[in-house]
Amino acid sequence: MTTYTLRAKRRRDALRAALFMSPWLIGFGFFFAYPLVSTVYFSFMRYDGLNPPTWRGPENWTYVFSDLPKFWPAMQNTLWLAVVMVSCRVVFGLGVGMLITKIKQGAGIYRTLFYLPYLAPPVAATLAFVFLLNPGTGPVNSFLEAVGIPAPSWFNDADWAKPALTVLAVWGVGDLMVIFMAALLDVPKEQYEAAELDGASPWQRFRYVTLPNISPIVLFAVVTGVIGAMQYYTQPIVAAKVASGVMGGSGVTFQPGYPDDSTLTLPQLIYSLGFSQFNYGAACVVALVLFAFSMAFTALLMRRRGGLIGSGD
DSSP, rough: OOOOHHHHHHHHHHHHHHHHHHHHHHHHHIIIIIHHHHHHHHHHHHHOOOOEEEETTTTHHHHHIOOOTTHHHHHHHHHHHHIHHHHHHHHHHHHHHHHHHHSSHHHHHHHHHHHHHHHHHHHHHHHHHHHTTTTTTOOOHHHHHHHHOOOOOOGTTTTHHHHHHHHHHTTHHHHHHHHHHHHHHHHHHHHHHHHHHHTOOHHHIIIIHHHHHHHHHHHHHHHHHHHHHHTOOHHHHHHHHHHHHHHOOOOOOOOSSSSTTTTHHHHHHHHHIIIIIIOOOHHHHHHHHHHHHHHHHHHHHHHHHHHHHHHOO
């Protein structure tokens, strides 16, 4: 086969591969690359969505990091949710999955009961939780007061608002439960039997048998959970509106973050800057910061997989 024939064959193979990849390439270009480049571009512009953009240089970045008072509270809240809320969801989901796999009778009923909350629409679930945790009339506080436990104000208290959102997230942990159950059922029983013969305790069996086998699933749950926490918008803003008594409507303005910016997240700040204040340049800066943190968290988790959750190799 001549050199010309080999080159022609390689070109045909490359063209065929590009043809099969074209749907992904088109989607990547239109829905990821172009929006990302546009966001970087507008972060250096003065743009209100009505007038043509004008060059502003690094002023938007300086404004966000130095002069925007709500940026750092939003950053702290988002990082708090990414660490605490995701950790609680993963631990609770794994615990429930392990518990249900040990149940001999009625496992299907318990699996359904734990999975049903995940199917509840986010707005409806948040509304229900705000009423359940109402400091004055909610049944949760009524029960706590009846047993002599000081009842917090939950969504009306800056110290308890994020823990209340975490409880809401843990309540809808059915998706992780199902994923962990599938992974736990795939762990070879022979390894458990060998560990028992060696005298391993339940904790040692979990540490050296269960966890290494399901480590890829734990990593998946943590990474997707962090990405979801970085995009957390609906639940905190609905909870803040209901708890503050401002449900919106014509002529009603609402500043997200009630109480005292404790529920303000970066996605809420992006929406407020872009669509309430029409400061698209600053909104693009916050969006890029959010993107950078999401990529950094994901890269850290992928790099530290062996040290964080064990290795299945």
